[in-house]
Amino acid sequence: MNSPAAQTGVAERLTGLVGALRSHGVRIGTGETVDAAQALEALGLTDRERLREGLAATLLHGEAQRRVFDPVFDVYFPRRVGGPEGRTDADRDALRNRLVAALAANDEAMTAQLAVEAVDGFGGYGSSPGSDGWSSYQTLERLRPQTLLARVRDTVRAQNASGFTDRLLEDEIRRRIEVFRRQVATEARGRVAERRGRDEIARRAVAPTPDRVDFLLAGQTQLAELRRAVHPLARKLATRLAARRRRAAHGTIDLRRTLRGSLSTGGVPMHPVLRRRRPVRPELVLLCDVSGSVAGFSDFTMLLVQALHDQFSKVRVFAFVNRVDEVTGLLVHGGTDPQGLAARIRSEATVTGWHDSSDYGAALGEFTERYPDAVGSRTSVFVLGDARTNMSDPNLAAVRWISERARRVHWLNPEPRTQWGTGDSAAPDYAGLLKMYECRNVRQLSALITRLLPV
Numbered sequence: 001m002n003s004p005a006a007q008t009g010v011a012e013r014l015t016g017l018v019g020a021l022r023s024h025g026v027r028i029g030t031g032e033t034v035d036a037a038q039a040l041e042a043l044g045l046t047d048r049e050r051l052r053e054g055l056a057a058t059l060l061h062g063e064a065q066r067r068v069f070d071p072v073f074d075v076y077f078p079r080r081v082g083g084p085e086g087r088t089d090a091d092r093d094a095l096r097n098r099l100v101a102a103l104a105a106n107d108e109a110m111t112a113q114l115a116v117e118a119v120d121g122f123g124g125y126g127s128s129p130g131s132d133g134w135s136s137y138q139t140l141e142r143l144r145p146q147t148l149l150a151r152v153r154d155t156v157r158a159q160n161a162s163g164f165t166d167r168l169l170e171d172e173i174r175r176r177i178e179v180f181r182r183q184v185a186t187e188a189r190g191r192v193a194e195r196r197g198r199d200e201i202a203r204r205a206v207a208p209t210p211d212r213v214d215f216l217l218a219g220q221t222q223l224a225e226l227r228r229a230v231h232p233l234a235r236k237l238a239t240r241l242a243a244r245r246r247r248a249a250h251g252t253i254d255l256r257r258t259l260r261g262s263l264s265t266g267g268v269p270m271h272p273v274l275r276r277r278r279p280v281r282p283e284l285v286l287l288c289d290v291s292g293s294v295a296g297f298s299d300f301t302m303l304l305v306q307a308l309h310d311q312f313s314k315v316r317v318f319a320f321v322n323r324v325d326e327v328t329g330l331l332v333h334g335g336t337d338p339q340g341l342a343a344r345i346r347s348e349a350t351v352t353g354w355h356d357s358s359d360y361g362a363a364l365g366e367f368t369e370r371y372p373d374a375v376g377s378r379t380s381v382f383v384l385g386d387a388r389t390n391m392s393d394p395n396l397a398a399v400r401w402i403s404e405r406a407r408r409v410h411w412l413n414p415e416p417r418t419q420w421g422t423g424d425s426a427a428p429d430y431a432g433l434l435k436m437y438e439c440r441n442v443r444q445l446s447a448l449i450t451r452l453l454p455v
Helices: 004-023 031-045 050-060 063-078 094-103 108-122 137-145 147-159 166-196 199-203 219-229 230-249 257-267 294-307 328-334 339-350 360-370 394-404 429-432 443-450
Strands: 281-288 314-320 324-326 381-385 407-411 433-436
Touching: 004 031, 004 050, 004 063, 004 137, 031 050, 050 063, 063 166, 063 199, 094 108, 094 137, 094 147, 094 166, 108 137, 137 166, 147 166, 219 230, 219 294, 230 294, 230 443, 257 281, 281 294, 281 360, 294 314, 294 328, 294 381, 294 394, 294 443, 314 328, 314 360, 324 360, 328 339, 360 394, 407 429, 407 443, 429 433, 433 443
Parallel strands: 281 314, 281 381, 381 407, 407 433
Antiparallel strands: 314 324
């Protein structure tokens, strides 16, 4: 790291690491980058795990960001950076014997080193010098660490080093083997990144943060993480809305009164007169499709708006599939059990008729008939759904009725804009009557709520 070339290479790795973290939503300023460079210079490359912790301490703002930082760090600072070069002896049996000893001793540092040797010896493919690529799958298929469970168990018993019962011991050994498999995958990914370009691998191979996961693609674990993030996000959005209200409260210039006042200064408007706004909290109505994969998007948005209820004079929430029912009361209690909100709505509210498929036309028509008092001149209406009607009548007349009576109407669609109008999507028809926005993840939703919610 003392030569100019080495220093340049390490600097490029650090700036690449910072750029990749920023692209995944981690906010890193110039000062933090400088601190990271100083930490890198002080720590060096010899102890990779110490370097990992040092850079994490200077660049990150919370433990939740480690899930992004760790795999990106592995791409830009693989184990070979700063370490000895060259390939190891590809003796499969000898490596398996050493792996048994490391797993029996639960020595993760040694298993990490063996992962490097395993990829070096068994993971390369291709015919060009240094191989054309590296494969964790190929490495693990040749080494087959999962077949070592019995040998590791017998070694641990022979050493009398176990405090586990037989069943718990086997579970613990499986966990250790899985750690080794992940270490092999990390090593292979780092080598691929060195060959194909670290920036591209960091962009594609690292799982996105929860706020960037598409609502329609999120699994149960990711949706649970989003629900836990509702209240912190609501506090942040409430602060933004309060700032907007403070700015709006100053009002706009009253041109007539300003010009009249300028007569005393020869026509120069020295003292602008502002029209003061009367502080009136708006009313909010949500119309939420709770069918299928759209339900996760609707659930999260309902919980978020409920957490923001203090910002509005009245909040009413309606859920629908092919029938519509008010769920405002269910939502109040849903804050204590956000994961069970969807099931509670489906069991306690009437949102389906004789079938379970979405029917926007029927649901919107029923809303205008049963709840005409919900929409007025102070009401902002948000429709949440993908606008897929299952080839039924979209009932544009009902949407037109809502648009004419409400102060504002916005439609948040969790599908990509490129899919609007495909198949049974009536999105272009609805978008012709009101403003429709693509809202695929929490990041987009936060920006839209801050911009669209009335003040």
